[in-house]
Amino acid sequence: MARKTPEVPATSLADIAFMLLIFFLVTTTMDVDSGLRRKLPQWVEEQPEDTPQINERNVFVVLVNKNNDLLVEGDYESIDNLRERAKEFMSNPYNDETLPEKEPIEVPYFGEYMVTKGVISLRNDLDTKYGVYLAVQNELVAAINELRDELAKQKFGKPYEKLDADQQKAVRKIYPQKISEAEPKGKI
Secondary structure, three states: OOOOOOOOOHHHHHHHHHHHHHHHHHOOOOOOOOOOOOOOOOOOOOOOOOOOOOHHHEEEEEEEEOOOOEEOOEEEEEEHHHHHHHHHHOOOOOOOOOOOEEEEEEEEEEEEEEEEEEEOOOOOOOOOOHHHHHHHHHHHHHHHHHHHHHHHHOOOOOOOHHHHHHHHHHHHHHOOEEEOHHHHHHHH
16 A cells, blocks of 8 residues: 655645735835926927017026026025015016016906016026925926915915816916926036
């Protein structure tokens, strides 16, 4: 009579492997990527031959160099002050001659409204840290969002997010998000 070799029960081995897999999936932390939520413009096959000239006073120049220093209008600036400077530039509340020109535009709910021709120009160095770039972008976008929110509260008595689509469109016409990003360059 031949003896049978004892078998190792393998059914519980699959259960143990499955439990270990679940354990590692549950306990592993996933990095969350940070980024900017942007809607890219439509692709244009041909560039227009006549590029409109922009008055220098209508451009708010923001540069970030390879050392992650912030230069606003040629002066070193703290990122903490960037939002207020951008808000002042885009609203030009006192019609300052060094800030952007204003032009009257017919805006629903507001009638004829003086809107600035201001554009924010952002350029960074190739060696700029991504975190600094994001922080600068966030401050510039936050400046526009705060201006929209302040105008919405002043005109409609509620924050911008609570306005209906037509009201939001009217506020965006007064404070459009005009942020132009130039090609990154080395050694700014």
